[in-house]
Amino acid sequence: MKRFRTSIFALATLLLASCAAQKQIWYIQDAEASVPETIIQDAQRRIMPHDRLSIIITSKDPELAVPLNSASSFSSLVGPSFANASSSQSLQFFTVDENGVLELPLIGPIYCKDKTRHELSREIADKVIAGGYVNDPQVNVQFTDMRVAVIGEVFRPGTYDISRDRVSILDALAMAGDLTLYGIRTEVAVIREADGKRTVEYVDLTSKDLFNSPAYYLQQNDVVYVKPNKYKAQASEINQNRGFYISLASTIVSLATLVITITSIK
Secondary structure, rough: OOOHHHHHHHHHHHHHHHHHHHHHHOOOOOOOOOOOOOOOOOOOOOOOOOOEEEEEEEOOOOHHHHHOOOHHHHHHHHHHHHHHHHHOOOOOOOOOOOOOOEOOOOOEEEEEOOOOHHHHHHHHHHHHHHHOOOOOOOOEEEEEEEEEEEEEEEEEEEEEEEOOOEEEHHHHHOOOEOOOOEOOOOOOOEEEEEEOOEEEEEEOOOOOHHHHHHHHHOOOOOOEOOOOOOOOHHHHHHHHHHHHHHHHHHHHHHHHHHHHHHHHHH
């Protein structure tokens, strides 16, 4: 009976330890199922200095929009023959300067820092109408180059191009193949550069508080870093010293064999 109780206790201890280890890799552990929560963050991507934008202005009368769609930037990218053959909807690329200003043909400078692309579209349309160029402008603004890097304990570390207006840290980790078992989920770092400053925000993937973190939605050129846990460090140390341990084991075996041989002779 005593041996049976000991076995049951050992089994229960093993199961509890297994559950505890399993829980360490769960995401958003404290969220309540089917309980809606208000999204307090503005998830829309905002225009920042050095962003590259594609801007197309169209009208019911295409000829009126031609001067507003200078293809000089487009021509330099794809060649003059293609640009000359294109219509008034030629793709244009513009880079926001370090002061957050965008310079457009005929329209002139527009301060666009912290605006959404829809807000910038409306402002451009208003300036086109006010300038008397087109009475019915349709303005299409698109981000052309958003990238984030995911490094550390993920299955596919690297730099990823983002085609959507917004991307969360969970989206980025999914693109990188998720965390490995060695990744620390309670302290994922997001390195961000903005307004001449570099900041590091830490996100706990096991808590629903991550949704309220300023680093939950990523920005241009953010770097997500997943730190390794102590088990990865131990495994790395063992791998680095594998040759030493093999040599040591071989030496011990040789010494033991020598001792046994000498003992047998005596």
